[in-house]
């Protein structure tokens with residue numbers, strides 16, 4: 001026997017059904033809402049922007065999404081000199097941005113970016129060029145990235161799980177409004193660089209990029225195997241050493257395994273080689 005609903009209950013259920021049917025309130029919308037960390041429910045319909053639709057349509061549960069985004073490695077806890085947010089707020093923003101770009105990247109195979117303001121914490125843009133090897137700020141936001149008073153923090157995913165590429169670092173250093181850039185590997189690794197806003201940092205990054213090619217060809221000439229996935233990682237470490245950027249990272253087990261094939265002494269040699277090349281070029 002079915003129990004009759006009280007009138008009040010009936011209206012509640014009716015309202016809820018209506019909300020379900022308009023798509024405002026269903027499981028998948030809640031999932032999307034997780035990502036909308038700064039809109040504070042301004043407009044519920046806004047959750048279904050084109051960038052979000054793949055999530056809405058996907059069959060992945062919030063639990064699975066959370067697991068795939070959080071697998072293996074802890075979220076980055078980094079703070080830069082120019083970012084004006086509290087460490088707690090920044091940690092949450094970075095965690096959610098990481099979740100978003102990794103989830104979108106793993107779903108589509110493309111690079112996705114999310115950029116927010118390091119003063120207010122407001123999100124600036126989410127974007128993809130539907131390419132597996134690059135993504136850049138859309139043109140309409142470039143002007144802001146070039147203004148020195150901006151404090152932009154950019155997150156993007158790397159399907160190959162490599163470190164920040166030469167182009168990533170050079171964009172960070174060339175645009176005076178950018179303060180931090182994150183690359184999140186699909187294998188759980190993350191890489192972070194902070195711009196110290198030094199005038200010659202961009203040149204240093206370019207020299208470093210040339211030096212690694214020389215270093216790798218010396219290794220190859222001596223029949224020493226070098227996993228090229230590690231090349232940008234060494235350049236970034238050298239750039240940190242010479243004071244062009246601050247570089248922090250968390251490597252995945254697979255990257256650590258290929259790093260383990262290079263002896264400590266050889267790693268030191270590589271770092272010295274690149275750092276020396278950068279210092280010499282500067283003079």
Ligand SMILES: [Zn+2]
Pocket residue numbers: 156158164165168183
């Ligand atoms: Zn990149």
